[in-house]
Amino acid sequence: MNKSLSNCKGRKNDILYTPKELAxxxxxxxxxxxxxxxxxxxxxxxxxxxxxxxENKKHYTEISMGLDFFDFDLQVDWVLSNPxxxxxxxxxxxxxxxxxxxxxxxxxxxxLSTKRLKMIKEAGFNLTHIAVLEVKSWFGFxxxxxIFEKCDNDLLxxxxxxx
Numbered sequence: 001m002n003k004s005l006s007n008c009k010g011r012k013n014d015i016l017y018t019p020k021e022l023a024x025x026x027x028x029x030x031x032x033x034x035x036x037x038x039x040x041x042x043x044x045x046x047x048x049x050x051x052x053x054x055e056n057k058k059h060y061t062e063i064s065m066g067l068d069f070f071d072f073d074l075q076v077d078w079v080l081s082n083p084x085x086x087x088x089x090x091x092x093x094x095x096x097x098x099x100x101x102x103x104x105x106x107x108x109x110x111x112l113s114t115k116r117l118k119m120i121k122e123a124g125f126n127l128t129h130i131a132v133l134e135v136k137s138w139f140g141f142x143x144x145x146x147i148f149e150k151c152d153n154d155l156l157x158x159x160x161x162x163x
Contacts, residue, residue, distance in 0.1 A: 017045050017047070017082075018044065018047050018048065018082045019047070019135065020047045020051065022047075022106075022133065022135065022145075023047035023051055024047075024051050025131075025145075026080065026106065026145050027048065027053075027080060029129055029147070030078060030104050030129075030147055031149075032056065034053070035056075036056055036057075036101065037056065037058070037059070037075075037076045037078075037100075038056050038058045038059070038076065038080060039059045039060065039078065039079045039080070039098075040052070040059075040060040040061075040080060041060070041061050041069035041072065041091070042061070042081045042082060042083055043060040043061065043062035043065070044062065044082070046060075048081050048082070052080075059072070069094065070094060072094075072098070074098065075098055075099075076099060077099070077100045078099070078101055078102060078103065079095050079098070079099055079102075079104070079105075080103070080104045081104075081105060081106075082105065082106040083107070085111070088105075088107065088111055088116075089119070091105075092123075093123075096123040099125075099150070102125060102128070102147060102148050102149035103125075103147070103148055104129070104145065104146065104148075105145075106133065106144070106145055107143065108141055108143060109144050110142075111144075112146070120148055124150055124151055124152075125148040125150055126149055126151035127146060127148055128148065128149045129145070129147035130144055130145070130147075131145040
């Protein structure tokens with residue numbers, strides 16, 4: 001897979017713009033404090049970035065503006081966005097490297113596979129928030145808003161149960 005996002009921008013199922021009200025709900029459910037640096041890697045129409053709290057330092061990237069997420073190399077506290085579903089693992093791997101506190105994403109409900117949750121746990125993050133979303137304009141795809149936070153105590157981290 002190419003490192004750049006430019007190879008997925010033509011995939012129609014990866015371009016689902018987030019309604020403003022949903023972005024605000026997602027932002028408000030994230031434990032952001034005034035000194036946190038926020039990052040929206042998939043700006044789209046700006047509904048996350050433009051609704052981040054005004055007192056916070058913030059960044060964005062958007063491939064259609066020539067700003068590729070995979071070229072972004074600053075450390076941030078939170079990454080909040082609606083990522084392209086087809087490259088979610090690559091997006092997560094990048095977040096593991098740049099997030100000081102955590103990340104929140106709108107994802108398909110099927111994205112929380114045991115394999116992916118194990119990958120997230122091994123990177124030191126814990127699932128701390130999950131909300132089921134119904135966005136009528138998204139063709140009825142069952143979606144989730146999930147927040148993963150850095151986890152220092154292994155006892156607090158999510159562990160899939162095996163049966």
